[in-house]
Amino acid sequence: MPVSTILTDIEGTTSSISFVKDVLFPYARRALPGFVREHGDDPEVRRWLDVVATEHGSICSDDVIVETLQGWIDQDRKHTALKALQGLIWEAGYRDADFTAHIYPDAAPALRTWHAQGYPLYVYSSGSVPAQKLFFGHSDAGDLSPMFSGWFDTEVGGKREAASYRAIAGRIGVPPGDILFLSDVVEELDAARDAGLQTCLIDRRDDYPAPREGDAARGHVRVDSFADIELPTA
Helix, strand or coil: CCCCEEEECCECCCECHHHHHHHHHHHHHHHHHHHHHHHCCCHHHHHHHHHHHHHHCCCCCHHHHHHHHHHHHHHCCCCHHHHHHHHHHHHHHHHCCCCCECCCCCHHHHHHHHHHCCCCEEEECCCCHHHHHHHHHCECCECCHHHEEEEECHHHCCCCCHHHHHHHHHHHCCCHHHEEEEECCHHHHHHHHHCCCEEEEECCCCCCCCCCCHHHHCCCEEECCHHHCCCCCC
16 A cells, blocks of 8 residues: 555654653753743743642642652653653753754655655654654754654554544544554554554664564564665555
8 A cells, every 4th residue: 555644753763762761851850940940930831830730639839740750750751741841841952052862864864855755744752742843853964844744742642542543644634544654662553553554663773672573573564774664655
């Protein structure tokens, strides 16, 4: 079946898992207390802090909220409020050039080629949409953000839920079978396949030293890099 649209994950797919865990997460953890003290009254920041406080009922102190958020970072929890606040913190880091986002050398050329060939590109990541835009806007390969036609995060649903991929297909406005989803997580690919999408497992040695072949790939097309991806055509 031909592909008309490409949907990609970020962490472990276009970019190394280690960059997120070793650079972005520690940066946000360190910056959280000062960021909340300085921006806690900003409406967008307050909105997400209140989500955390309300969810836990007894939280009434920003200091306790910060400790809760730092604990979530340590647990790598995929919470929308945490992701949104991390995105706001990372914006300052990117703006101040404290770091640039890692992009695998094979990913940027492939994305540019597909964009030039007319394939609409979309992102679906557990990181917030603003964080996604910052990531691709301040990458090692330059500003890649103009190539993308749309962005999706966990507000559309969990990445291991088939309903999320059906919702994305509906918002994009193309049949699920026309979309190719790229991810390093087999369970996400399972959910996408259940929703009717085509799938490709990105199985990088930097992130997964033992190749996931045979039964471990669960029937998904498997490649070691974007350079090995062959887009189905009519």
